[in-house]
Amino acid sequence: MQSIQSIGSDQGYDLFRHYATKLKFSEEQVDTFLAVLDTIEEILEKKVRPKINEWEKVGAYIDDAKNVILPPSMQSVIDEITKENQIYSLFVPEELGGFGYSQLFQAALTEKFAQYDISLHISTFISLSVLEALAFNYKEHFRPAIDKFSEGAYTGYVAFTEAQAGSNLENVKSTSELDGDEWVLNGTKIYISNGGHANAGLFLANNIVDGKPKGTNVIFVDTQEGVNTERLEEKSGLHVNPTAQLHFENVRVPKENIVATPGDGYRKVLERLMGMRLGVSMQATGGAIRALELAKQYANDRVQFGKPIIEFDGVARKIKEIEKTIPRMRAYGYTAGYALDRYYRGYIPAEIPGATGDASEKMAAESLPSVARTGIAHYYVSAAKIYNAEVVQNILYDASQIFGGAGFISEFEINKIMRDVRVLPIYEGTSEIHEFLITRASQALNLLPKFKTVSSNFEGSTVYEDFLMARFPGLVGKI
Numbered sequence: 001m002q003s004i005q006s007i008g009s010d011q012g013y014d015l016f017r018h019y020a021t022k023l024k025f026s027e028e029q030v031d032t033f034l035a036v037l038d039t040i041e042e043i044l045e046k047k048v049r050p051k052i053n054e055w056e057k058v059g060a061y062i063d064d065a066k067n068v069i070l071p072p073s074m075q076s077v078i079d080e081i082t083k084e085n086q087i088y089s090l091f092v093p094e095e096l097g098g099f100g101y102s103q104l105f106q107a108a109l110t111e112k113f114a115q116y117d118i119s120l121h122i123s124t125f126i127s128l129s130v131l132e133a134l135a136f137n138y139k140e141h142f143r144p145a146i147d148k149f150s151e152g153a154y155t156g157y158v159a160f161t162e163a164q165a166g167s168n169l170e171n172v173k174s175t176s177e178l179d180g181d182e183w184v185l186n187g188t189k190i191y192i193s194n195g196g197h198a199n200a201g202l203f204l205a206n207n208i209v210d211g212k213p214k215g216t217n218v219i220f221v222d223t224q225e226g227v228n229t230e231r232l233e234e235k236s237g238l239h240v241n242p243t244a245q246l247h248f249e250n251v252r253v254p255k256e257n258i259v260a261t262p263g264d265g266y267r268k269v270l271e272r273l274m275g276m277r278l279g280v281s282m283q284a285t286g287g288a289i290r291a292l293e294l295a296k297q298y299a300n301d302r303v304q305f306g307k308p309i310i311e312f313d314g315v316a317r318k319i320k321e322i323e324k325t326i327p328r329m330r331a332y333g334y335t336a337g338y339a340l341d342r343y344y345r346g347y348i349p350a351e352i353p354g355a356t357g358d359a360s361e362k363m364a365a366e367s368l369p370s371v372a373r374t375g376i377a378h379y380y381v382s383a384a385k386i387y388n389a390e391v392v393q394n395i396l397y398d399a400s401q402i403f404g405g406a407g408f409i410s411e412f413e414i415n416k417i418m419r420d421v422r423v424l425p426i427y428e429g430t431s432e433i434h435e436f437l438i439t440r441a442s443q444a445l446n447l448l449p450k451f452k453t454v455s456s457n458f459e460g461s462t463v464y465e466d467f468l469m470a471r472f473p474g475l476v477g478k479i
């Protein structure tokens with residue numbers, strides 16, 4: 001088996017295969033994954049690339065009747081991916097008759113989408129997170145909804161954030177209270193991606209018992225009655241993905257719509273949705289890959305002082321630095337995907353030398369306290385999230401600098417990517433929160449005697465890493 005070091009800088013599908021094989025996917029399964037990646041790339045290249053500027057200008061908008069509308073050609077690409085190709089069906093767990101959920105595969109797919117449009121990725125992949133929450137807190141009642149997601153008939157949203165509850169989601173004020181056989185939901189959610197456009201989502205609220213909050217609930221909402229789109233935010237980026245304020249007013253859903261256990265929804269569901277953070281890390285990777293492609297092309301084409309600007313050291317060294325950083329981003333993301341897949345299968349969520357994936361390894365995992373296993377899983381995901389979301393900021397700074405004035409003009413794709421990636425250190429846990437999670441995980445990591453950081457796979461540091469460590473000293477020596 002190849003090691004991550006020997007895969008070197010030209011990883012791509014090789015690194016995917018490396019980890020997929022370690023996860024014991026058969027060669028046939030790996031080939032299926034790679035074929036899906038190729039099919040998706042073909043669709044994105046043909047149907048998305050030529051439309052990016054047009055979509056960006058139109059954006060997602062809300063009409064007088066408060067309907068949220070996407071550019072029509074974007075909607076038809078979403079339909080092709082989710083309805084014709086039924087991409088979500090690949091993520092239905094094997095126990096439920098599907099292909100099996102893989103975070104590693106999710107990471108690789110996200111990298112592809114983000115090379116085209118991060119908004120399109122959000123518009124499609126939030127549905128996957130809702131499907132995941134239902135499938136892994138399974139009960140017969142969720143079967144029709146899981147089917148609707150896998151057929152592309154449902155589009156999802158995750159309504160957690162409130163005005164006073166951002167990083168600290170346990171401070172939500174929304175309420176969920178049982179009335180007979182139904183939950184009654186009330187509250188106002190802000191910054192909800194896909195809000196107003198999606199038709200089924202997760203709602204985080206206090207669990208009200210006898211008039212008092214007793215923990216939190218996550219409730220699956222598959223009705224639109226009482227769910228009102230108050231407004232769409234105007235944003236500096238991600239123009240075609242709607243970000244809405246949603247007001248829930250006496251929304252009624254069956255009592256079986258509770259996801260996980262009453263009173264413990266936040267912790268349980270969040271633990272299962274770590275893949276959303278991994279997704280953000282791969283949005284950063286895809287954005288960086290495209291930025292490099294654009295910057296290289298521009299640097300070769302643009303002539304100043306009688307020669308292509310790539311021949312000037314000030315330009316060439318930026319390109320070299322980005323080239324050096326991208327394999328590291330991918331390594332953080334795929335390693336986190338691999339670790340998460342192991343975690344959700346009941347193994348120690350880390351790279352264990354000589355791991356076999358057999359029963360004895362499951363026993364080894366069980367000998368660790370569950371809080372330590374969860375901490376280690378958080379560590380890998382947070383490392384990928386903070387590293388990728390932060391370094392991509394400076395990558396886009398440098399890549400757009402290569403464009404000179406054009407880098408500041410909205411209609412240039414490099415400018416769009418720069419605007420889009422700015423949110424990556426904010427949503428799915430801010431960088432400051434991930435720095436904290438990584439520091440907190442240190443104790444759990446001490447339980448892994450042969451633990452090594454992802455960065456130890458690479459020689460030396462990049463300027464982007466030096467900047468990251470200066471800004472987040474809690475990460476030094478830890479990731």
Ligand SMILES: Cc1cc2nc3c(=O)[nH]c(=O)nc-3n(C[C@H](O)[C@H](O)[C@H](O)COP(=O)(O)OP(=O)(O)OC[C@H]3O[C@@H](n4cnc5c(N)ncnc54)[C@H](O)[C@@H]3O)c2cc1C
Nearest residue numbers: 158159160161166167191192193243426427428429430432
């Ligand atoms: C485009 C977009 C899409 C979004 N989509 C969704 C969605 O679909 N669903 C959803 O529920 N939410 C969504 N969000 C909300 C997002 O998750 C929150 O904005 C984010 O969690 C931060 O919360 P906040 O904005 O309230 O910032 P705050 O939590 O108020 O943080 C403000 C600052 O304080 C820092 N800070 C806070 N606590 C600590 C701490 N303990 N230690 C150190 N620093 C700290 C933060 O890092 C940040 O720098 C979206 C946001 C945006 C911008």
